[in-house]
Amino acid sequence: MQYLLLCAAILLPESLAFPVHMKLEPWSNVDLEKVKVYLDKFFPLFPKTKSLTLEDRIKEMQRFFHLTVTGTLNTETEETMKLPRCGIPDIAEYQTFPGTPRWKKTHLTYKIVNYTPDLPRRKVDDAIRKALMLWSDVTPLNFQRVQRGRADIEIGFARREHGDGYPFDGRGNTLAHAFAPGEGIGGDVHFDEDEKWSEFNQEVNLFLVAAHEFGHSLGLAHSNVRGALMYPIYSYQNPTTFRLPEDDRRGIQKLYGLDECVMETRRALGSSSFQNTIEEAKNEKESVSTSQRPYKNKTAKYYLQQQQSCMTYRGQN
Known part of the structure; x- marks a missing residue:
């Protein structure tokens, strides 16, 4: 079975969001080769779009991120391309993946395979539990933690190459990734250990990234709706007051219904x-x-x- 890889990065409501200021890669001059690499990775050409020009592809990217659509590499577009984000293509206008993968059961197990040294274990446990509750609160799904054996969703921290064919890239950029529902590695979530994981707003908040990743583990793709949890660029919001946005609620209930x-x-x-x-x-x-x-x-x-x-x-x- 071919699994769909998803990566974490979230943009939460703009009026409440406090962006994490991460160091951006310096671009002294417009590097068209880097632009092409970015577009090939996140906005790849398909048979029906293979005739698109570079200008058309930049416009596609600008529309997805709600930027001014110019087809040129203005400052706004360049800065967006440098932001920490997910490592897979953005699937515009889809709430779920092609083929609509979903779990065929409502009782799911999860296991925390290892821990980050950035937080006490109980803080990691709490962040994972609360992130899963965001989804179980609005669906018939429930999640049970197991300590031994195989779980539906296995959660771990790793650096660089870690055995799944999708190596992490160091601090910044890709924060985490997950796999769509399925057997084996399906549903699993991996966090980049090179990030500085936090309980609140220092660096990268574990709860917020985990909540985004679990959306992928349950079958949701990225959303291009600003303010959605499944939007693919990371920004901070107070986790103690966070509520699942309407776009995400509709998406997950489309897959699993309402309890x-x-x-x-x-x-x-x-x-x-x-x-x-x-x-x-x-x-x-x-x-x-x-x-x-x-x-x-x-x-x-x-x-x-x-x-x-x-x-x-x-x-x-």
């Missing part, structure tokens, strides 16, 4: 207020857990009670 238990709660609450109730409930949950005060919002309380029932039903308690 029946959640759907029952939605019907009971009314679809128009459902999302607001979720946000209110999360705020209520945080404040109640710290102050032990009673819930103010009865609708939010109902949602949380139903959510607890869903987790028990799924075997997550």
Whole structure:
């Protein structure tokens, strides 16, 4: 089986994003050979596009990244080409991969094969767990960690060549990669150990990159929607307030549907207020857990009670 390789890099909502300032490769002069290499790697020619000129291909790249479409290498375009990003082609206007690979089951196992020295192990465990929860919260999927044997999603840190045919490139540029659902290496996620992994906003945030990668592990391709988790360029957002954007939610539910238990709660609450109730409930949950005060919002309380029932039903308690 041929697996689709995906790499991590995410751009989160612009109004809330704080870009990580990584050193850009210096280009003293426009190097057309480097431009061609970039375009061949990320915007390759296919039989139906093989007649495109260099100008046309630059325009394609500019449209994907929502730049000013000129067909020339202006400063904006050059700087975008130098940003740390994913190492595979960008698939514009697709939420899922060709052939729509997906897991044929909803109970998936994961295993953390090794750890980065950049963070305490418990911080890595927590980042991975929370990143997976972003996806399980909006689908019928649930994830169980295993310590031994083969897991559906195996997670590890590695440098340079690490045995899968897709070597990392050192600090910056490619941050991580993952494989689409399938047997063997399918679903696995590899993080570049040459990066400086962090819990918050120093260097590269593990939670944010992991969340993006798990989208790939579940079958999502890159999105060209600015603000989507699956957008292919890295930028920081506060992980404690991050919520899965609508574009990603639609994409993953296209593959796996909406949890029946959640759907029952939605019907009971009314679809128009459902999302607001979720946000209110999360705020209520945080404040109640710290102050032990009673819930103010009865609708939010109902949602949380139903959510607890869903987790028990799924075997997550």
